[in-house]
Amino acid sequence: MAKATKKQALGRGLSALLKDPENDIQSVADKNADKVVGNIVELDLEAIEVNPFQPRSNFNDEALSELATSIRELGVIQPITVRKMNFNQYQLVSGERRFRASKLVGLKTIPAYIRIANDQESLEMALVENIQRQDLDPIEIALSYQRLIDEIQLTQEKMSDRVGKKRSTITNYLRLLRLDPIIQTGIRDGFTTMGHGRALVNIEKKEDQIALYERIVGENLSVRETERAVKAYHEKSTPTNTSKSKAKSPAFATSAENELTEHLSAKVAVQATEKGKGKITIPFSTEEEFNRIKKLIISG
Template sequence: MAKATKKQALGRGLSALLKDPNNDIQNATDKNADKVVGNIVELDLDNIDVNPFQPRTSFNEETLRELASSIRELGVIQPITVRKMAFDKYQLVSGERRFRASKLVGNTTIPAYIRIANDQESLEMALVENIQRQDLDPIEIALSYQRLIDEINLTQEEMSERVGKNRSTIANYLRLLKLDPIVQTGMRDGFLSMGHGRALININDNGDQLDIYEKIIADKLSVRQTEALVKNYHNTTEIATPAQDETPKFIKKGVKDFAEYFGAKVDVKVAKNGRGKITIPFSSEEDFNRIKKLINSAK
């Protein structure tokens, strides 16, 4: 306890140093900069602005309240990181949830690490720090990677080194941004996992992609079931029709209904005498049982 009190007192002492106009530290080479930069300093919450480069745009209210309750009981265990903007003015680099939760419980100060960085460095630090978080959804992570490419001009190889992820992992996240915006929203809202999204990427037609997305939601399909559904979509052949597209209208309509019901492109062959054959493909025992269940439920 004595050690923690001493550390807190040190932070408050450094805070007083920063409030002295004669010690306005702007660069790492300034006098007393070594006493502040990299150390934990107790800063006034009112003197800290949120980071405009923050890639996260939404915060779960329930988890924020839980964090606020923890801060009320135990204090801020992990300091936030800020960069110095002007005399006694700072901007968040990372730790916005801790910043918001501290305000929520009525705290007036917060422990912080001070960095001196330009806008580009601040953006990179914020993006990389957020990518490392465990509670970001896949689309938020993908958008952070894309911003590192667009605004910091990092290659996938350079990102791999900065965030400690394989290049293939980064590529898989970036591919999620090719999904229809409705599907991306579904992932951000937690209706789909990254596994579902990776399966749906393989559907190029947006209309078909949305149809399968709706089926995943309606039938609560697992990732494996979704992968089987997408595989069926690609493996089934086009509907066989007589020359000059003389397929009767009732068959055309029926084929569409079958495809929607079974979640696969059903193959229909029609002979000149009007007789035909319907083929329903399946990719695994699990998929076969799914189709069987659908047929039995229609009896």
């Protein structure tokens, strides 16, 4: 918890810096700009205006209420992104649902990433440098990777070159963002590790993820024990005939299934005979997910 307190204090310190007229930062070349770009800053909600060009105009009241409840209990897990307009004035770039939900629960401040003007190159540099830091937890790293994808439009291949990490490593971090927010918070606070998260992400139902997460914390399960629990979960929910067929698959098919699942961030099924005949099944739930998988397959 000391780590979280330290980060929160840092955010407040940067917030005070931005409220000092003598330190008004307008470009990446200004003094102290390096302390702001790429860091999380606690900003007053009243100093932030919504983006008039926001494509989404309708917000589901029920979904917004659920998010507000989550924020009340857990805080804002993923910081919003704003663009600095004038002295102590900012405009939303992304995160309007989090912004609105935070107002609903009466928060006065919100964690935010600040973009100085429109300098995409400087933002990219800051994010890459941020990823290289040694004190980041796995969720923070995953969020930085996601921001490079969303805001800089970097592919995982290009990101691999920029940050000097294998694409499979980047994929493993990004998959953590598919975990329930409660589990993401547990990883950030050190109750579980990235290894536990990588195992849990193979469970699609969030309620089942949380149930196993509670077992991990309550029984102090190791990563290996968690992996076995996830395997048992799938065996229990899989029809007997499927399990029997899967058990007959040769070693090369089982190995390939694990590699493809990790590479594509999708639950790939490989069925094969000892003679090498078989089939590969890759499920997807949306057109967007289909296009993502197709792109990864084509690019190799």
